[in-house]
Amino acid sequence: MSKIKAENVNVYYGSKQALFDVSIDIAEKEVTALIGPSGCGKSTFLRCLNRMNDVIEICRVEGSIKMDNLELNSRKLDVVRLRENVGMVFQKPNPFPKTIYENVAYGPTIHGIAQSKEEMDQIVETSLKKAALWNEVKDRLDEIGTGLSGGQQQRLCIARAISVSPEVILMDEPCSALDPIATAQIEELIDDLKKEVTIVIVTHSMSQAARVSQKTGFFHLGKLIEFGPTDKIFKNPDNQQTQDYITGRFG
Amino acid sequence: MNLILVTFIILLAFTSYYFGRKKALVIQSSQRLTALPKFYGYYLAAWCAAPALIIFALWSVFEPSIVKTFILQDYTDQNLTKNELQLIYTKVKALAAGTYTGNITNFLDESANKYIQLKGIANSAKVAIILAILIFSLSFAYRSVQKNDRMREPVEIFLKWVLFVASLGAVLVTIGIVFSLLFEAIRFFQAVKIFDFIFGTHWYPAKTFVRDGQPDPELMKDAFGAVPLFAGTFFIAFIAMCVAIPIGLLSGIYLSEYAGRGVRKYAKPIIEILAGIPTVVYGFFAALTVGPFVKEIGNAMGLQVSAESALAAGAVMGVMIIPFISSLSDDVMTAVPQNLRDGSYAMGATKSETVKKVIFPAALPGIVGSILLAVSRAIGETMIVVMASGLAANLTMNPLESTSTITAQIVVILIGDQQFGDPKTQSAFALGISLFIVTLFLNVIALSVVKKYREKYE
Numbered sequence: 001m002s003k004i005k006a007e008n009v010n011v012y013y014g015s016k017q018a019l020f021d022v023s024i025d026i027a028e029k030e031v032t033a034l035i036g037p038s039g040c041g042k043s044t045f046l047r048c049l050n051r052m053n054d055v056i057e058i059c060r061v062e063g064s065i066k067m068d069n070l071e072l073n074s075r076k077l078d079v080v081r082l083r084e085n086v087g088m089v090f091q092k093p094n095p096f097p098k099t100i101y102e103n104v105a106y107g108p109t110i111h112g113i114a115q116s117k118e119e120m121d122q123i124v125e126t127s128l129k130k131a132a133l134w135n136e137v138k139d140r141l142d143e144i145g146t147g148l149s150g151g152q153q154q155r156l157c158i159a160r161a162i163s164v165s166p167e168v169i170l171m172d173e174p175c176s177a178l179d180p181i182a183t184a185q186i187e188e189l190i191d192d193l194k195k196e197v198t199i200v201i202v203t204h205s206m207s208q209a210a211r212v213s214q215k216t217g218f219f220h221l222g223k224l225i226e227f228g229p230t231d232k233i234f235k236n237p238d239n240q241q242t243q244d245y246i247t248g249r250f251g
Numbered sequence: 252m253n254l255i256l257v258t259f260i261i262l263l264a265f266t267s268y269y270f271g272r273k274k275a276l277v278i279q280s281s282q283r284l285t286a287l288p289k290f291y292g293y294y295l296a297a298w299c300a301a302p303a304l305i306i307f308a309l310w311s312v313f314e315p316s317i318v319k320t321f322i323l324q325d326y327t328d329q330n331l332t333k334n335e336l337q338l339i340y341t342k343v344k345a346l347a348a349g350t351y352t353g354n355i356t357n358f359l360d361e362s363a364n365k366y367i368q369l370k371g372i373a374n375s376a377k378v379a380i381i382l383a384i385l386i387f388s389l390s391f392a393y394r395s396v397q398k399n400d401r402m403r404e405p406v407e408i409f410l411k412w413v414l415f416v417a418s419l420g421a422v423l424v425t426i427g428i429v430f431s432l433l434f435e436a437i438r439f440f441q442a443v444k445i446f447d448f449i450f451g452t453h454w455y456p457a458k459t460f461v462r463d464g465q466p467d468p469e470l471m472k473d474a475f476g477a478v479p480l481f482a483g484t485f486f487i488a489f490i491a492m493c494v495a496i497p498i499g500l501l502s503g504i505y506l507s508e509y510a511g512r513g514v515r516k517y518a519k520p521i522i523e524i525l526a527g528i529p530t531v532v533y534g535f536f537a538a539l540t541v542g543p544f545v546k547e548i549g550n551a552m553g554l555q556v557s558a559e560s561a562l563a564a565g566a567v568m569g570v571m572i573i574p575f576i577s578s579l580s581d582d583v584m585t586a587v588p589q590n591l592r593d594g595s596y597a598m599g600a601t602k603s604e605t606v607k608k609v610i611f612p613a614a615l616p617g618i619v620g621s622i623l624l625a626v627s628r629a630i631g632e633t634m635i636v637v638m639a640s641g642l643a644a645n646l647t648m649n650p651l652e653s654t655s656t657i658t659a660q661i662v663v664i665l666i667g668d669q670q671f672g673d674p675k676t677q678s679a680f681a682l683g684i685s686l687f688i689v690t691l692f693l694n695v696i697a698l699s700v701v702k703k704y705r706e707k708y709e
Contacts, residue, residue: 055596057511083599090597094590097613106608107598160598 003028003168003198004049009063009073011044011053018044022063022224024217031190031199033209033230036219037245042202045219046170048072049200050086051079067168084111087161091173093153095145095160100137103145103156104128107164123163131159132189151182158189162197169193171201175208187212206246210234218242252374256307256381264300267389271295271396278399286403291396293406298392301409303385310377318369322362432687435680442674443475448681451476454644454655456664456675475678477685479646483561483654484686487636488629490565490650491572495625498569499576500618506577507584508606519578526574530634537567537639549651557641562650564640568632575625583617584610616700623697627690633658657686 004026011019019041026032034042044053051072053059065072072082084107095103104124107113114120124141128134133155137148145156154174161169171190175183190199190212203209209216210230217227218239226233226242237243275284275291284291322343323336331339339362345351346363347370396402440448453476502522506515542563549556587610595605611618633656641653642663655663664679 050597052593052597055593080599080601083597088593088597090590090593092590094588094594096591096594096609106595106600110598110600110604110608157594160594164598 001028002026004065004067004200006045006048006065007063009045009048009061009065011041011048011062012060013056014058018222019048020222024224024227026198026200027215028198029194029196030215031194031201031213032215032217033213034200034202034217034219035204035206035209035245036225038204040219041222042217042219043172046172046200046202049168049170050083050088051077052088054079080111084164085166086168086170087164087166089154089157089161089169089171089174092177093150093157095148095153095156097144097146099142100128100145100148100156101141104159104163106160111164113164127159127163128156130162130193131155132185132192133159149182151178151185154178154182154186155189158186158193162193166197168198168200171199173202173204176204183208206234218245220245252378253307253311256378257304260300260303260307260381260385263385263389264296267295267299267392268292274393274396275402278396282399285399285401286406290402290406293409294402295389295392295396297406297409298388299385302388303381306384307377307381310380314373314377318366318373321369322366325358325362325365429684429687432680432684435677436684439674439677439681442677443471443681447472448475448477448678450478452478452646454479454660456678471674475674475681477657477682479644480655480657480660480682481685482646482648483640483644484630484656484658486648486650486654487561487565487568487640487656488626490562491568491629491632492622492626494566494569495572495576495629496622499573499625500580502573503577503580503584503618504606504611506581508602508610519581522574522577524574525571526578528571530571530632531638533567533571534634534638537563537635541567542639545651554651556651557653559639559641559653560651561640561647561654564636565650567639568629568635571632571635572625572629575628576621579621579624580614580618583614583621586617587613616703620697620701623693623700627693627697630656630693631658631686631690633662637662657682661686 002025004024006022006024006026009019009022010017022041022045024045034046036042047053048061048065049067049072053061061073063073067082067086071077096106098106101124104127105114105120108120108123114123125134125138128137133152136152137143137156145153148156154177158169158174175186178186187208190201193199201209201212213230215228216230216233218225218233218237218241220241226237226239228238233242234246237246269292271294272288272292274295275288278284278291279288319340323340326336326339339359342351342353342359343362343366346355346359347366451473453473455474458474506519506522510518538559542558542560545560545563545566546556546558591609591613592605595609600608636656636659640655640659642655642659643653644655644660645652647654661679661682664675664682670676
């Protein structure tokens, strides 16, 4: 079942083209990994999916990206509503300098999801439980979120992202700033989350892509070189460039 | 004479720099240098200039008082007071310089000749001693260079001391100013009770003016109540902040979050120009444009408005302070990491929600710091108040009346004729030190708040 369908997406930063005719089908409730060398456009593509490229003044996106038949690359799109449905976790953990509770309650507050304090408490608890952070922080919800360890901060960011029950979560190298133990925790979490949400993850680590994803797309120089089931990409890729990349010959 | 001497020392130092560097290049041909050739130059130059200049400075400081002691020795048997002795010495100096116009007694003439003679001796001695020191220190340094001693460390130590002396000078000047304020204020508080000063509600120092002798203590009691001045100061600062905080903060938010790069590039310097306008210019703007304007509007509404009103002065002062707040708060909000903004936008927050809930709270300590700095600036502002808000110290909370501030009253007290020992004059020092304490307090709070903010992101 296709969740997001991108067709002929071209992205320009000023006069420089960053993505060339990318077409991809992202399946529902699966983990799709995007791999490729630095600067290949995989993060740029990811940021098209929740219109985060709007923040960059000189960025221009062409082509069609449909989520459940809703055109995302349209001026008429309600970006606030889209981002409520498509959450994002960043490379560097970025909790707000507020309490753990306020961090998780941020999304529900601005979207007016909770009607009462009890409901909000419930949302915060559920989100933290889903992010496998509840047991570690349940006694100190009023401490500042930036005081947690790196791995805990990243799980807090995941809790923040899932607090508004999005259908899709985008992860932009979520483990690149974390140690191996924290990375393993996040990967386990991704595995749990995919039962409910569609996940698109950009990663530099090919072993991580192989571990967590069902589909993998390989980007190179702004083009989607190959896209298919993770097993196939890693064991028997069609394209020579993909073969070279995953065997570590370049990148 | 002094000028020639100093020029000579400095020229010699430059010459020895080049000489030292050249010498190093010569040494280089036979042995390994201990430092870059320029250090040999610095070493020689420092040894040439520093001892000679230090002795020169000390000599210049002590010479006059020594000469004075010699001259006044002849007058010790006459039983004169300190002031009379000072007068005689001034006469002698004037006579020696040929600018004396009074009666010339034999005794004065003699002293003047002695003065000229002493000065001559002192001058030749100075030149001789400095030349001797130059020769001695240069030959000492040159021997070091010849032996190819370590050059880098002494030069570094010398530089360290130069920097130390510079900062010591700044610190000593500060301490000196504070103490002179303090001592004069203490003398003032011997004449006027500190209680009357802090809690008195009537400020009218001119009342204590008595042509000769001491003023009536009862009058003193009621003339130096500083409450109207403190009230006026804080009142005008309050009006100024009412103008500056909203406009400054909102424009700071616009500049950091909403303005495009092009707008920001030009708008920010333009706003900062406001801070560069001399306060006198603001003063006459307030006195000649805003003041009458406020009066006309007030009169049209049937209100009694003085042409010099607290409102006019405060509003113009507020405009002056806008760039402090807008520029500083723009800086602290721009310093909030971009990934916090991204995190907020990615949650579906709008720009204004992001500013209100993430950027502003994260930058708040820095913003508070900038506001406190602006307040201490408002409290210390003088010119605008002197020109636009009148000089009578009314105790009023009506912004349409004229009122006065601490700084404006200091100006009033110290312009024109005054006697130094007079409580009226000394009251300026008491006002000065209270103002100093208030602004120091605000600055300390502001700096500690800003510091706390820095630690949070580092």
